[in-house]
Amino acid sequence: MNDRHQQRQQRLKEQVDARIAAATETRGILMVFTGNGKGKTTAAFGTALRACGHGKKVAAVQFIKGEWPNGERNLLEQHGVEFQVMSTGFTWDTQNRETDTAACQVVWQQARRMLADSRVDLVILDEITYMVSMDYLDLAELVDVLQQRPAQQSVIITGRGCHRTLLDLADTVTEMRPVKHAFDAGIQAQQGIDW
Numbered sequence: 603m604n605d606r607h608q609q610r611q612q613r614l615k616e617q618v619d620a621r622i623a624a625a626t627e628t629r630g631i632l633m634v635f636t637g638n639g640k641g642k643t644t645a646a647f648g649t650a651l652r653a654c655g656h657g658k659k660v661a662a663v664q665f666i667k668g669e670w671p672n673g674e675r676n677l678l679e680q681h682g683v684e685f686q687v688m689s690t691g692f693t694w695d696t697q698n699r700e701t702d703t704a705a706c707q708v709v710w711q712q713a714r715r716m717l718a719d720s721r722v723d724l725v726i727l728d729e730i731t732y733m734v735s736m737d738y739l740d741l742a743e744l745v746d747v748l749q750q751r752p753a754q755q756s757v758i759i760t761g762r763g764c765h766r767t768l769l770d771l772a773d774t775v776t777e778m779r780p781v782k783h784a785f786d787a788g789i790q791a792q793q794g795i796d797w
Contacts, residue, residue: 628754630753631774632756633775634774635758635760636763639779644674646760647662647674647678649724649726650678651677654683659722660724661686663685663687663712663716664685665728666732671793686713710739713730717750717755718751720754727760730760730761731759741765748771
């Protein structure tokens with residue numbers, strides 16, 4: 603029994619070692635965290651925390667979330683992470699296309715600056731998928747800026763309903779799928795757990 607286990611583990615090790623040896627390119631990557639499940643922003647900021655822990659420079663732009671209390675921001679700003687936040691908040695609350703588009707464009711200019719800065723190792727574009735799907739931000743412009751960013755800079759895009767063009771452009775795509783959520787059972791969202 604132990605011999606079979608050891609043989610299986612050796613085959614697995616050989617496969618993993620071969621994949622590691624085949625990965626020879628070094629450059630920044632574009633990641634997309636999308637889907638209807640919870641955890642897209644949490645995954646992005648978990649990566650930001652990891653990057654900060656390794657001494658990397660991180661910047662974040664949050665679309666649609668507004669100025670509500672944000673645990674990730676509270677912690678990461680203490681470690682030098684720049685945040686730019688779309689001040690209007692959730693678009694279903696504002697219900698004003700003109701002001702939402704203008705607010706998007708203001709923070710998008712900050713995102714463009716970050717995406718052009720070779721000193722920034724990781725840029726998070728939180729909830730930007732909504733800006734594209736609601737036509738507050740031009741998809742072609744976003745793609746162009748992403749393609750022109752510094753070669754070593756990584757980017758994380760979050761949000762539901764990510765446009766196929768961005769999925770195709772991405773190096774890594776993770777789709778969060780809802781299985782069960784406490785809110786559906788009537789349990790209130792909790793500070794420090796849900797935001």
